[in-house]
Amino acid sequence: MAEDVCFGPPPWPPPILTTEQVRHIASQGWLPLELPDDLLASLRELQSATRDFFLRSDDEKRNLYPSSRGTECGFYEVPGEKQYLTLRHNLHHDTTLECHAGNFWRKVTSFLHRILCDLNRAGGYDLGAWDHVLESSHMLPKSASDLDMVTTLLRLFKYEPTTGIASEHVDIGLLTLCIGGGRGLQVLDRSVEPPQWIDATGPIVLIGDMTRALLRNQVRAGRHRVVGNPDGRYSTVFALRPHLKGTTDLAMWGGKSVVDTREFYIKIKGSKHNINATHDVREKQRQKQRKNGESLAGGIG
Numbered sequence: 001m002a003e004d005v006c007f008g009p010p011p012w013p014p015p016i017l018t019t020e021q022v023r024h025i026a027s028q029g030w031l032p033l034e035l036p037d038d039l040l041a042s043l044r045e046l047q048s049a050t051r052d053f054f055l056r057s058d059d060e061k062r063n064l065y066p067s068s069r070g071t072e073c074g075f076y077e078v079p080g081e082k083q084y085l086t087l088r089h090n091l092h093h094d095t096t097l098e099c100h101a102g103n104f105w106r107k108v109t110s111f112l113h114r115i116l117c118d119l120n121r122a123g124g125y126d127l128g129a130w131d132h133v134l135e136s137s138h139m140l141p142k143s144a145s146d147l148d149m150v151t152t153l154l155r156l157f158k159y160e161p162t163t164g165i166a167s168e169h170v171d172i173g174l175l176t177l178c179i180g181g182g183r184g185l186q187v188l189d190r191s192v193e194p195p196q197w198i199d200a201t202g203p204i205v206l207i208g209d210m211t212r213a214l215l216r217n218q219v220r221a222g223r224h225r226v227v228g229n230p231d232g233r234y235s236t237v238f239a240l241r242p243h244l245k246g247t248t249d250l251a252m253w254g255g256k257s258v259v260d261t262r263e264f265y266i267k268i269k270g271s272k273h274n275i276n277a278t279h280d281v282r283e284k285q286r287q288k289q290r291k292n293g294e295s296l297a298g299g300i301g
């Protein structure tokens with residue numbers, strides 16, 4: 001007599017990416033992707049709230065979101081280039097902007113988490129390996145109390161017409177989703193020789209340096225830049241970054257050692273210049289890079 005077999009729900013979500021898409025993102029470090037409807041709906045609401053925010057006076061924007069932690073939190077201006085707001089925690093809970101930011105954050109983190117799982121699935125690694133790295137990252141944090149550990153961020157940009165740019169770089173974190181309005185973002189296509197810059201015309205996912213390092217260079221980090229657009233441009237950038245607490249077991253991805261997560265992250269980051277800092281800060285960081293004999297194309301975002 002046949003035994004009763006009980007099938008529970010699968011422990012992991014089904015794949016998002018096709019085999020071909022996994023191959024593409026691994027070799028290029030970037031992948032244009034259609035967003036699921038519910039994520040797209042949240043994005044539209046956030047984009048409309050973003051435009052309203054940037055309509056405020058510069059003083060209002062500065063007062064509402066004072067910049068802190070260098071460029072890493074609050075409203076920041078790079079004269080002649082861009083303005084941007086980095087959200088890493090709730091500050092004005094009941095505003096339309098933060099409400100939409102919170103909804104978008106929740107949906108985009110689970111979307112990007114699933115893509116990380118797809119990479120692990122393709123490499124034959126445990127799909128649960130990311131859980132620890134993504135601790136406390138799935139919701140917009142309620143307060144600033146854990147910002148030393150929770151590094152994920154949502155960045156809303158307004159680029160100046162023509163002069164609004166970002167120099168070429170790879171992002172430091174795990175995965176970034178960029179959605180820009182109009183031409184501006186370009187990614188480096190390495191399928192041709194020599195590699196060429198091509199326009200990213202829709203939503204695009206980029207692999208960050210931390211994922212490249214965890215996966216032991218089996219995937220590339222996506223090199224990208226922003227070029228001037230005569231009309232200026234808004235963009236929404238969500239950077240999923242690691243939770244910097246405790247240790248990470250590199251054996252999860254076929255490596256050998258257990259590392260202190262923060263130290264590992266800082267080492268990857270190195271002394272690369274910050275492409276979103278003001279010109280004088282960037283120049284100081286570049287000088288440090290020169291002194292260390294590093295490539296000047298080694299910016300991070």
Ligand SMILES: O=C(O)CCC(=O)C(=O)O
Nearest residue numbers: 157178180185235237301
């Ligand atoms: O604005 C964009 O589309 C991309 C910006 C970027 O690459 C970054 O801030 O790291």
Ligand SMILES: [Fe+2]
Nearest residue numbers: 170171224301
């Ligand atoms: Fe970037």
